[in-house]
Amino acid sequence: MQNPLTYLPTAGLCVRKAAWDRLIQNGFRFQLTGRLGKKLQGGEDTELTLALHLSGWKLLVDPRLRLQHFMPSPRLRWTYLRRLLRGYAASHVTLDAYTEYGLSLRPGFRRWLSERWWYQFGKSLGQIASRPHAVMAALSSCAEGRSEVIKIEQQFGRALGLLQLRGTVWCVAARIKKCVVEALIRFRAGSNAGTSRIGQNAY
Numbered sequence: 001m002q003n004p005l006t007y008l009p010t011a012g013l014c015v016r017k018a019a020w021d022r023l024i025q026n027g028f029r030f031q032l033t034g035r036l037g038k039k040l041q042g043g044e045d046t047e048l049t050l051a052l053h054l055s056g057w058k059l060l061v062d063p064r065l066r067l068q069h070f071m072p073s074p075r076l077r078w079t080y081l082r083r084l085l086r087g088y089a090a091s092h093v094t095l096d097a098y099t100e101y102g103l104s105l106r107p108g109f110r111r112w113l114s115e116r117w118w119y120q121f122g123k124s125l126g127q128i129a130s131r132p133h134a135v136m137a138a139l140s141s142c143a144e145g146r147s148e149v150i151k152i153e154q155q156f157g158r159a160l161g162l163l164q165l166r167g168t169v170w171c172v173a174a175r176i177k178k179c180v181v182e183a184l185i186r187f188r189a190g191s192n193a194g195t196s197r198i199g200q201n202a203y
Contacts, residue, residue: 005059010045043091089157097173
């Protein structure tokens with residue numbers, strides 16, 4: 001994983017209560033619901049840790065931590081992996097708003113265009129159209145073990161996510177940016193007052 005960490009997987013995750021409380025006080029609300037029934041749209045763990053990172057908290061991995069994660073056999077199959085990655089890619093439509101790139105875009109045509117669902121949808125369709133052989137393999141067989149099929153599933157998922165959020169993508173992004181900016185303002189104000197310091201805050 002990259003250093004410094006910007007997000008963490010949540011298997012074995014520990015969060016400081018102070019970090020969680022401050023995040024909620026600053027207006028954070030999950031935009032992703034995680035897996036519901038047969039829907040494999042995850043990403044809420046990434047959303048939480050991205051929000052903590054962007055709010056000024058430091059993310060750490062303790063190498064002393066050991067975890068056994070037991071998974072039923074159906075979740076180890078190729079077909080499940082394809083569905084999982086498709087669902088996670090759909091969630092990334094929301095997670096894009098937490099990226100440094102998304103948050104750094106200044107008001108103007110470039111930001112306006114990037115927040116239009118049809119623009120992002122067109123980019124995904126372009127990626128799918130550029131790999132016709134992988135598309136045919138994904139649609140006509142299980143194509144087990146083929147990495148190009150995984151890439152197509154991710155583009156399928158992103159396109160589906162954009163269709164599901166069409167008309168509300170920019171609203172979701174605006175809510176996330178407002179929350180993150182306000183959290184950083186409060187965090188830095190506390191740091192300047194000597195009440196907290198980036199580097200000491202960790203979970």
